[in-house]
Amino acid sequence: LQDDINSDSEALSKFEAIRAHGAVQMGLINDVGEAANRQHTPKVAFVAPPRGYQASSGKDILGSDIDVLVRALSMGKLHHAMMGTAAVAIAAAAAIPGTLVNIAAGGDERDSVTFGHPSGTLRVGAKATFEDDKWQIKQAVMSRSARILMEGSVRVPAEQS
DSSP states (O other), rough: HHHHHHHHHHHHHHHHHHHHHHHTTTSSSGGGGGGGGOSSSSSEEEEEEOOOOOOSSOOEEGGGGGGGGEEEEETEEOSSSOOHHHHHHHHHHHTTTHHHHHHTTTTTOOSEEEEEEEEEEEEEEEEEEEETTEEEEEEEOOOOOOOOOOOOOOOOOOOOO
């Protein structure tokens, strides 16, 4: 859960070290010492096979309603839901056979995946092809639902004659 990770300074420190070394390997920075100046990328996420849990809203999420569990960190803390960029990356990874996300989701060939995150679930999709000796993502699909931000009434005075 979010509080379990965010209150564990040792775990957060390990995740930050992984993120910093990943940034070097990806060529985003030259040295791990530069990672503090580039907090936004790369993101660190961890995945697990589906199982039931309680979302931050108190809603019970059934393991049978999701394909994989995902938690992601953003700016040094476990995110309260899921970032859009991470959701698209999850879709892409699930579409490529043999990735950790694909394996955690059951290892099947797929063009969509429903994952559980701290505040609920999200269904995302991707189409992957193996061309020129490498995997390529041809399409990624994600949608978000909007929530009501405000409801109200406006009183308009009657016309004066």
